[in-house]
Amino acid sequence: MNVSYLGPKGTFSEIAVINYFPSNITKLPKSSIEDVFKSVQELEVNYGMVPIENSVEGSINNTLDLLSDSEVVITGEMELTINQCLLSRDTKIKSVKRIFGHPQSLAQCKNWIADNIPDAELISVVSNTSGALSIKKSGDACVGAEIIADYYSLEINKKNIQDYSNNATRFLILGTSTSTATGFDKTSLLIIPPNTGDSGSLYRLLEPFAKNEINLSRIESRPSKTKNWNYVFFIDVDGHIEDKSMQDTIDALKERDVEIKFLGSYPKNN
Amino acid sequence: MNVSYLGPKGTFSEIAVINYFPSNITKLPKSSIEDVFKSVQELEVNYGMVPIENSVEGSINNTLDLLSDSEVVITGEMELTINQCLLSRDTKIKSVKRIFGHPQSLAQCKNWIADNIPDAELISVVSNTSGALSIKKSGDACVGAEIIADYYSLEINKKNIQDYSNNATRFLILGTSTSTATGFDKTSLLIIPPNTGDSGSLYRLLEPFAKNEINLSRIESRPSKTKNWNYVFFIDVDGHIEDKSMQDTIDALKERDVEIKFLGSYPKNN
CATH class of the missing domain: 3.40.190.10 (Periplasmic binding protein-like II)
Structure with a gap:
C-alpha cells in the first residue's frame, strides 16, 4: 500500500x-x-x-x-x-539570528520566540523540513518536530516551545471511495447557500440538521470566491451519508436551493 | 487627529x-x-x-x-x-528569481506567479513594504500596492496580478468609545458557547437572533484555545447594541450560559 x-x-x-x-x-x-x-x-x-x-x-x-x-x-x-522544537546545527539559543519554519509553526511559537529571541528574523518557508534544509550558517535555526533532528543531523536547542500546551x-x-458505516461516523459536507445576499440564512441552513437531530461538530466559513462577502460553509456532522436522517436533511436543503458537495463519511477519531 | x-x-x-x-x-x-x-x-x-x-x-x-x-x-x-502589482528595481519578469511579499498577498497571486514565473522562490515577510525593502540584487522582486513604487523607487513590472479580479x-x-446609532449600523460580537462539548448547539446559539429578526451577515469560528476542538464565534449582525431587539437577544443568550463580548457597533460600509 x-x-x-x-x-x-x-x-x-x-x-x-x-x-x-x-x-x-x-x-x-x-x-x-x-x-x-x-x-x-x-x-x-x-x-x-x-x-x-x-x-x-x-x-x-x-x-x-x-x-x-x-x-x-x-x-x-x-x-x-504537536511538540515544536527549536533546532540548529550547534548554535546557542542566544546567538540565533534567523529562524526558518512553516508560517503556522512559527505562529504557534510566537510568544516563546518573542520572549527568548526577540531580535531573531522569522523566515516563512513551505515546510518545517524545508526550514531545516535552509540552515546554512551560524545563527540559523528552525522550528519543527523532534524527528527532524535525526533526519537532518541537527541539535535540539529546546523542546516544547509552542505557546499553548494543548x-x-x-x-x-x-x-477515492467512501468508507463503510461503522455506527460511529462523521460526515463532512460543503454547503453552498443560494446566492441571495441574505447571509442571515445560516440559521435556516442549520434548521434541517436540528430537525433531524443531527449533531453539528464543526462549521467553518470560507469566501465563495465568486461574489465578494458571500460565503460557503464546511461542516462536520455526526453520522454516515447513508443514514436515513442524513438523506432527509440533504433533501430538505436541496429543496431550499442549497448546493451540497459530499466530502466524505468516515470513522470518528475518538 | x-x-x-x-x-x-x-x-x-x-x-x-x-x-x-x-x-x-x-x-x-x-x-x-x-x-x-x-x-x-x-x-x-x-x-x-x-x-x-x-x-x-x-x-x-x-x-x-x-x-x-x-x-x-x-x-x-x-x-x-486590492490591485496587486509585481515590482522590482529593473528586472524583467522572466529573470525574477525571488519574490518577497506578505503571505496573504503572495497567496492572492499564486496562480499568476505559477503561470508566469514558476521557478521563482516565494519569500514571506511581515508586510509588502518590508518585501520592497528586501529587494537587494538583480532577480529580486516584490508584490504589493502601486503606491509602493513611488515610496521605494521601484518599477511596476506588471499590474493586477491577483488571481481573482473581485x-x-x-x-x-x-x-475606544462606541459610535452612536445612525439607523444603518452593524454590531460585532464574540460568542463563547458554554463548555458543554455539545457543538451542535450552534443552531440554538443562533435561535435568539432569528427570533428577534436580527440578520446575521457573517460568522467566523476560531479555536477557543482553552480546550481542543472547542470554538468561539465572531459574528456580525445588523443593528446597534442599544437597539431593544439586540438587548433582548443578548439577554436570551446569557440565560443559556453563553458568554458574549461586545466588539463594537458602527455604521455599515455600503
Whole structure:
C-alpha cells in the first residue's frame, strides 16, 4: 500500500502516517498539499495524509479550498499532539539570528520566540523540513518536530516551545471511495447557500440538521470566491451519508436551493 | 487627529486610512497589527486601521484573536479593492528569481506567479513594504500596492496580478468609545458557547437572533484555545447594541450560559 503525505521527510504529516497506518506501507512525501490531493486523485497512491486544522491556529485554508475543488473523499481522520522544537546545527539559543519554519509553526511559537529571541528574523518557508534544509550558517535555526533532528543531523536547542500546551493538529486521510458505516461516523459536507445576499440564512441552513437531530461538530466559513462577502460553509456532522436522517436533511436543503458537495463519511477519531 | 495603521509606509492599510479619513490627520505606521491595537488602547492615537478580511483569502486570524483579547472597540469599517502589482528595481519578469511579499498577498497571486514565473522562490515577510525593502540584487522582486513604487523607487513590472479580479479587503477602524446609532449600523460580537462539548448547539446559539429578526451577515469560528476542538464565534449582525431587539437577544443568550463580548457597533460600509 502506498500513502502520500505533505513532505518532505520529517513533517508532522509523516508522523501522522506512521501512527495511523501499519509499518509495512510505502510512504511518499509530496512537496505540497495540492500534490497530495493530485497523487490520490490520479491513483498514484491508495491514500494521502494532509493537515486540516490546528487546535490553536485554526483551519488550514489550503486544504479546505482543495477539498472544495477536488474529487477525492475523506476516508478517515486522526489527531496528533504537536511538540515544536527549536533546532540548529550547534548554535546557542542566544546567538540565533534567523529562524526558518512553516508560517503556522512559527505562529504557534510566537510568544516563546518573542520572549527568548526577540531580535531573531522569522523566515516563512513551505515546510518545517524545508526550514531545516535552509540552515546554512551560524545563527540559523528552525522550528519543527523532534524527528527532524535525526533526519537532518541537527541539535535540539529546546523542546516544547509552542505557546499553548494543548496544541494538536487534526489530519485527514484522503482516498477515492467512501468508507463503510461503522455506527460511529462523521460526515463532512460543503454547503453552498443560494446566492441571495441574505447571509442571515445560516440559521435556516442549520434548521434541517436540528430537525433531524443531527449533531453539528464543526462549521467553518470560507469566501465563495465568486461574489465578494458571500460565503460557503464546511461542516462536520455526526453520522454516515447513508443514514436515513442524513438523506432527509440533504433533501430538505436541496429543496431550499442549497448546493451540497459530499466530502466524505468516515470513522470518528475518538 | 492621530491615526495608526499596519505599516510601514505603502501598505494597503495606509491607502485605507487615506481614503477613510480627512487629509489633515497625522498617520502613524506601526510594525504589527498588535502594535496598532496597543496604540489605540494606550491612547497614543485616536483611531487605528487594521485589515480584518479578504474577499478571496478569508479572515485575518491575527486581528480576530486580538479583538478577542483587547479592550478596544470597532468604530467603523471600510472596503478597499486590492490591485496587486509585481515590482522590482529593473528586472524583467522572466529573470525574477525571488519574490518577497506578505503571505496573504503572495497567496492572492499564486496562480499568476505559477503561470508566469514558476521557478521563482516565494519569500514571506511581515508586510509588502518590508518585501520592497528586501529587494537587494538583480532577480529580486516584490508584490504589493502601486503606491509602493513611488515610496521605494521601484518599477511596476506588471499590474493586477491577483488571481481573482473581485479581490477586496475589508478594514476595521479601532477606537475606544462606541459610535452612536445612525439607523444603518452593524454590531460585532464574540460568542463563547458554554463548555458543554455539545457543538451542535450552534443552531440554538443562533435561535435568539432569528427570533428577534436580527440578520446575521457573517460568522467566523476560531479555536477557543482553552480546550481542543472547542470554538468561539465572531459574528456580525445588523443593528446597534442599544437597539431593544439586540438587548433582548443578548439577554436570551446569557440565560443559556453563553458568554458574549461586545466588539463594537458602527455604521455599515455600503
